[in-house]
Amino acid sequence: MHWLVTVVALAAVIAAACLLGPGGESAPASAAAPAGAATQAPDALAARYPLRCGPGGGPDVVRQATSDLDRDGRPETVAVVRCRAGGGTPPSGVYLLAGPREYGEPPRVLATLVDPGERMTVTALAVTEGTVSATLVGYSAPSVPRCCPDRQRTVEWHWKDGKFVLHPRAVAGSV
Structure with a gap:
């Protein structure tokens, strides 16, 4: 008898959830994003980045x-992106993403924190409220072998007055 009561109660809960759950209607493409979408972090894989990659190297x-970097109640995503390459390590870009303006659109790139044109590679990334930290490696000259970066720098961006401000950290061994 105990098991029968449990099964009936569980069935009632599932039926109520199905009846009260979201409807099967889809929102028109021009509708604003649903309220719940504002609390979801932007999907870095769905964004369109300002990169020029060669053929087959998206x-x-x-x-x-x-993290909620600007403390507005909506999370942002920081993405390290590079062009696909058959060999070697192409330079990285670091992009700040926000949710789409309209439902069905991809996330927006709000800022480029590291431009791939700077020819740096990001080896570490950390994000906390209001701060983005990254370790960048690069090359001091074109003659340095591309296997062995000879420059390393840790940088931080802090949210201040409505934008990110770069704060380079001291280079190890410097005075």
């Missing part, structure tokens, strides 16, 4: 982290 998201 963007590749290698790292991502989310």
